[in-house]
Amino acid sequence: xxxxxxxxxxxxxxxxxxxxxxxxxxxxxxxxxxxxxxxxxxxxxxxxxxxxxxxxxxxxxxxxxxxxxxxxxxxxxxxxxxxxxxxxxxxxxxxxxxxxxxxxxxxxxxxxxxxxxxxxxxxxxxxxxxxxxxxxxxxxxxxxxxxxxxxxxxxxxxxxxxxxxxxxxxxxxxxxxxxxxxxxxxxxxxxxxxxxxxxxxxxxxxxxxxxxxxxxxxxxxxx
Numbered sequence: 001x002x003x004x005x006x007x008x009x010x011x012x013x014x015x016x017x018x019x020x021x022x023x024x025x026x027x028x029x030x031x032x033x034x035x036x037x038x039x040x041x042x043x044x045x046x047x048x049x050x051x052x053x054x055x056x057x058x059x060x061x062x063x064x065x066x067x068x069x070x071x072x073x074x075x076x077x078x079x080x081x082x083x084x085x086x087x088x089x090x091x092x093x094x095x096x097x098x099x100x101x102x103x104x105x106x107x108x109x110x111x112x113x114x115x116x117x118x119x120x121x122x123x124x125x126x127x128x129x130x131x132x133x134x135x136x137x138x139x140x141x142x143x144x145x146x147x148x149x150x151x152x153x154x155x156x157x158x159x160x161x162x163x164x165x166x167x168x169x170x171x172x173x174x175x176x177x178x179x180x181x182x183x184x185x186x187x188x189x190x191x192x193x194x195x196x197x198x199x200x201x202x203x204x205x206x207x208x209x210x211x212x213x214x215x216x217x218x219x220x221x222x223x
Contacts, residue, residue: 002026002178003112004045006036006062007078008054016049019105025112033057040066044178045073046164047115049108052079052090060089067094074115076108130163131209131223133202144205151201154179154194162211162221171218195219 003020007013008031020027028045030036033054040048040062048066052059063075074096090098097111128135134143140156141148151159157179162170172191180186199211212222 001046001112002044003028004036004039004048004073005029006031006033006040006048006054006059007051008032009051016105016108019109023109031055033059033062037062037065040071040073041069042177043071043073044174047112048073048075050075050077050095052077060093063090063093063095076111076115078103128160128163130166130221132207133159133163133209135160135163142201142205144202144207147205149201149205152197155198155201158191158194159198162219167220167222169214169218169220174218 001024003025005013005016005020005027007016007029010031013029013031017027017029028039030039034056036050036054037057039045050059050063054062059077059079063077066073075094076097076099077090077095078099078101079090080101096115099108099111126136126138128137132144135141135156136143137160140151140153142151142156142159158175161175161178172188175191176184176186176188195211202209202211208223210222211219213219
């Protein structure tokens, strides 16, 4: 799960980075609204954690801009303010949730779990499903009916990315940026190799789900 943390208080940002990575989130951190906007507009994040009081571009303006550009990434807003009008403004602009500083880390983690559960069909916190597939996000086991197979880390990350975006077309650039990072030198043929491995494993499991190539665009799951 890839998060973008936009928070100008560096001590708080570093503390949250450590806590979130310890809880198996991949986190990019930025400290002002302009950089935050650039990162958010990539659309590669599963959740954005956004402070309201930011230098260069405030959080509410940032949120308004990304929603105007069609970025639907869930946003949890952080603020030191407790006035009701700030909460209402943020929610009206498209925020998905709201935390007022100071907050308990356990509450932030619970809010993250709640938001990410909305993105796919989840039986419980550990199982993601699509069609006849069940993916255990702790063990990397992919199950179809009574058959099961253990995925490698990258195979797991790719199929999970697809399952969280059912029927959406995912480009090779999306996968490279999402799973390897902005500065990665991974080439398209690496993605093609992993897609081939996953197709073979789905065939082995006799799954009705296919990873379909959309020529010149990318891939998507079809049931």
